[in-house]
Amino acid sequence: KQEVTQIPAALSVPEGENLVLNCSFTDSAIYNLQWFRQDPGKGLTSLLLIQSSQREQTSGRLNASLDKSSGRSTLYIAASQPGDSATYLCAVRKRGDEKLTFGTGTRLTIIP
């Protein structure tokens, strides 16, 4: 059974700093990995999608990497802003499976 872990559960950093969020998964036979952002009481907004054949994806100040063999992904946020405050969720889709398995998220607070 695929298990996804996100550490830390919560993170507070001053505005302007670069930061890294971590995601690990137990089964490396994945189809893709997706990072989402969730604001309190809201739905999920897709940030980046990495296919199993890719090593990284970039969008603006966000960069996500994938190391299948070690079962890890990181989300790098550059020059953090207060508007980046949210919960960040990592989700893995296993090969041959339709559903996503989510971690419990990292709650990020950017301090002005």
Next chain:
Amino acid sequence: DTGVSQDPRHKITKRGQNVTFRCDPISEHNRLYWYRQTLGQGPEFLTYFQNEAQLEKSRLLSDRFSAERPKGSFSTLEIQRTEQGDSAMYLCASSLEGLSGYTFGSGTRLTVV
């Protein structure tokens, strides 16, 4: 296309009542998914459709839950005889078969009192 739409955004119901939620996916997406999220947890898979066919159901989906996608477009999720443990955010997502990721809606927050 404005993305995945869910209705209502919030629902408060008394224990034992039935509730129904609606999801309108992105029009060209042929796959539709329902997830449930409780406070402090990641979303958990409930069921998914490819076109109008319901292809997989989680064991979380008890016999009080039923989902339909009658014409391969919008979907409904009904919960009968609601219990307090059903209180959660119900999220709908859609995707296009192939390499696309999921697009989620804003969710329906259910509170059972």
